[in-house]
Amino acid sequence: MVLVFGGAYQGKLEYVIQNYKIREIEIFYCDNCKEIDFSRKVIYGLEKLILNILKDLKDEADPIEYISKNLDKMMDKIIICTDISCGIVPTDPLLRQWREAVGRCMALLSQRAERVIRVFCGIGTVLK
Amino acid sequence: MLRIFISGGCKNGKSYFAQKLARGQSEGRMYYLATMRPCDNEDYERIQRHRKERHGWGFITIEQPVDILQCLNICDTNASFLLDSTTALLANEMFPASNVVNLNAPKKIAEDLTSLCKQINNIVIVSDYIYSDAILYEDLTEAYRKGLAFIDRKLAAICDVVLEVAFGSIVIHKGREVFMPFYEKIL
Numbered sequence: 001m002v003l004v005f006g007g008a009y010q011g012k013l014e015y016v017i018q019n020y021k022i023r024e025i026e027i028f029y030c031d032n033c034k035e036i037d038f039s040r041k042v043i044y045g046l047e048k049l050i051l052n053i054l055k056d057l058k059d060e061a062d063p064i065e066y067i068s069k070n071l072d073k074m075m076d077k078i079i080i081c082t083d084i085s086c087g088i089v090p091t092d093p094l095l096r097q098w099r100e101a102v103g104r105c106m107a108l109l110s111q112r113a114e115r116v117i118r119v120f121c122g123i124g125t126v127l128k
Numbered sequence: 129m130l131r132i133f134i135s136g137g138c139k140n141g142k143s144y145f146a147q148k149l150a151r152g153q154s155e156g157r158m159y160y161l162a163t164m165r166p167c168d169n170e171d172y173e174r175i176q177r178h179r180k181e182r183h184g185w186g187f188i189t190i191e192q193p194v195d196i197l198q199c200l201n202i203c204d205t206n207a208s209f210l211l212d213s214t215t216a217l218l219a220n221e222m223f224p225a226s227n228v229v230n231l232n233a234p235k236k237i238a239e240d241l242t243s244l245c246k247q248i249n250n251i252v253i254v255s256d257y258i259y260s261d262a263i264l265y266e267d268l269t270e271a272y273r274k275g276l277a278f279i280d281r282k283l284a285a286i287c288d289v290v291l292e293v294a295f296g297s298i299v300i301h302k303g304r305e306v307f308m309p310f311y312e313k314i315l
Contacts, residue, residue, distance in 0.1 A: 007259025009277030086137070087261020099262035120292060121135060121277075121284035123301045 002078040003109045006119035012080050013044055015119050020078060034061070038073045046081040047102050054097055063101045064108070071112060079113075081106055129153065130306060131245050133283045135255040136293035142254050143212055145293050147185060150252045152314030154208035158187045161209060163216040165193035193220045196240050200247060209251040214241070214283070215258075218276050229268065234275030238282040245286055253287070255280050
């Protein structure tokens with residue numbers, strides 16, 4: 001598993017496409033989804049998936065549980081997630097929950113990942 | 129003679145650090161490209177404070193809140209330049225007046241700065257890293273953030289050195305081999 005993170009618009013996806021020779025068809029965009037298509041190689045925008053799960057109050061779904069439950073299926077993936085950890089505490093409770101859940105998921109993934117990369121202004125630094 | 133791009137969190141010493149680098153690579157004339165466009169008294173006071181802080185450093189201040197390439201009409205291109213900041217430059221060009229938005233500004237500024245860096249090889253450019261908070265912004269703010277990041281990435285690609293300043297410490301993202309000999313000399 002490779003975890004690639006960085007702030008918004010830092011060129012994370014472009015970095016992965018170039019460095020891992022990824023074709024468009026291999027990318028799963030989390031956009032409006034609450035579940036991951038594990039047939040794809042790259043999972044892009046994990047923070048969006050986490051927010052979508054949290055927004056869906058009906059089934060009280062827990063994004064951290066969803067990620068832990070599916071960890072085995074993620075071991076051969078490249079996961080791209082936006083770092084949202086550096087601002088002030090959001091006043092909106094949903095965004096507070098979101099920030100917390102993304103942090104926990106990233107910690108969990110980075111523990112299991114064989115490689116962790118931070119992208120800053122398009123430049124990747126291998127942290128692990 | 130380096131093109132140095134600096135980013136990092138706000139209010140953590142980037143400007144002071146950038147001034148030191150610009151002075152360090154100066155062999156004569158030094159220009160400070162000031163980008164802030166004053167809107168009210170608070171801005172005027174801030175600009176006065178910044179000018180006072182720079183006093184004695186030897187910078188010639190050029191007010192260039194928009195159309196950055198115009199500075200080349202009056203400046204000596206062999207001098208040392210400091211541009212602080214792309215953040216203000218983009219705000220000025222993207223939001224030229226109330227209720228006016230120029231969505232083409234990021235592309236235009238990226239092109240201007242690329243051209244500037246081709247004509248000057250001794251420049252420090254400061255930006256702000258505003259990309260890691262957990263807030264869902266409305267479309268206009270998001271477009272501004274995306275635009276600034278676009279400019280940042282272009283500059284990071286063409287500059288010799290890319291630095292992240294974190295409260296006085298630095299992370300060298302690009303150009304360690306050319307930056308360190310220079311940095312050790314001016315420390």
